[in-house]
Amino acid sequence: MTRMKSIWVYHVDAGSCNGCDIEVLDVLSPYYDAERLGVKVVPNPRHADVLFITGPLTRQTRIALKKSYEAMPPKPRIVVAIGTCACSGGIWYNSYALYNTSPQRGRDRLRSGGPEMIVPIDMYIPGCPPSPEEILYGIAQLLGIKEKKMKGEYWIALPPGEEKKAENEVMFKIPERPVPLRYWLSLREELRRVIGYYDRDAVLNDFIGLVEKAFESDNPRERLHDLVTGYSLKEKDSRIGIAMRFIENEFWRLYEEYHEWEEALRKKYPITAGV
């Protein structure tokens, strides 16, 4: 794309929820100040070099978008799609209210849908909504300040035991864990309810380190209790202390449950396992 000096923008709302519109407004605010880059929002498409589209292109807005695109001067005529909806139809991609003529109803490889059904798009800025920095990055690409960083990937996931030959082939790795995987999975799922998906892996890893230490001693139950108490005293975040206490109880509950279950199974079917 050729380097442009200042771009005059006309903003079209093609049925957006106004989330992306507010972010476009933020870009023009003093903190992000897109006007220092030469961006100016104009009230008429006849003055505009660039068309900002937000929204998934509803049937009602189709004519308006087409008219404003045709009213633009023919020379640069750059179209920027802002938001996930404008890039591909977003969460509404198979709605009855959208104008979508893609043959697979938007389930193809490129997830076609949205304004690209009627106008060619030069810059995709996905996000729901994209943060002002993301929009600034898109504008900076048009101006030639920043360069493209994304790249499509095609990985071939090799089955276990096969060797890597090509560059995009990837071998299988199950991370080694000191406790059996079924404990780890159940604890992880319980921890999601207490502390959320974001911090749970770090907390669980720390806890399993403590379990490993505790099982070295003669009385693991008391030792683990001491270790967890020590950990939660050190940590300033009270959420983590609560989560640790919770996960300790949960671990012993699971431990007993699995052991009882195995015993019961052996009693019910007195069969030697593993022929």
Add this chain to the structure above:
Amino acid sequence: MAEAPPYSEKLKSWDRFEAERFSRKAPITTPYPFIDIEKPPEYRGIPHINPEKCIGCGACANVCPPDALIMEWDKEHGVKRLTYNAARCIRCARCIEVCPTGAMEPTTRFEIATNNKEDLVEVVEHKLAYCEDCDEYLDFTERQIEYVRNILPREIFHLYALEDRIKLTQEEKMRRTVVKLRETEGNIYSTFILLNTREGGEE
């Protein structure tokens, strides 16, 4: 021990675009497009599929609200493809929440604007397991079988003789069950559970 540092430490390490250097020059406006910045650690950027850990179970494709993740079967070639497209992704992080192996990784990437939609596509191609008796590909991948071996207690795995049956199609499993039922004259326990006949001697 911990792979990811705790949240409080991550927050400390995050440097807000070199505030000191630019504080005199630009007290209000961010110098962003002219410098490189990082987003805060809790920022929801686009997720990324880690192909080392992905087993191709399709849990993420099930929960994805806008179908940014799609699982496609190609039984003729014996592959199944997990396609992720950032142009459809609304960053709800449901896929990260449900992934059993942690293959969906949250990132803080925000510089994803592009002029070509191909750049936003990420594909992981998995190999399907193969049933030699039926000469047919199964619905699930070899990695999934390996993962099941890791979850189930080994004793249960042997007790139900799963090693012999795990790579069979549904029809073949049913056929074998019927054959076994005929042999044992309807004894259900001996059909599904592997009896140790060497020690007992009689059946």
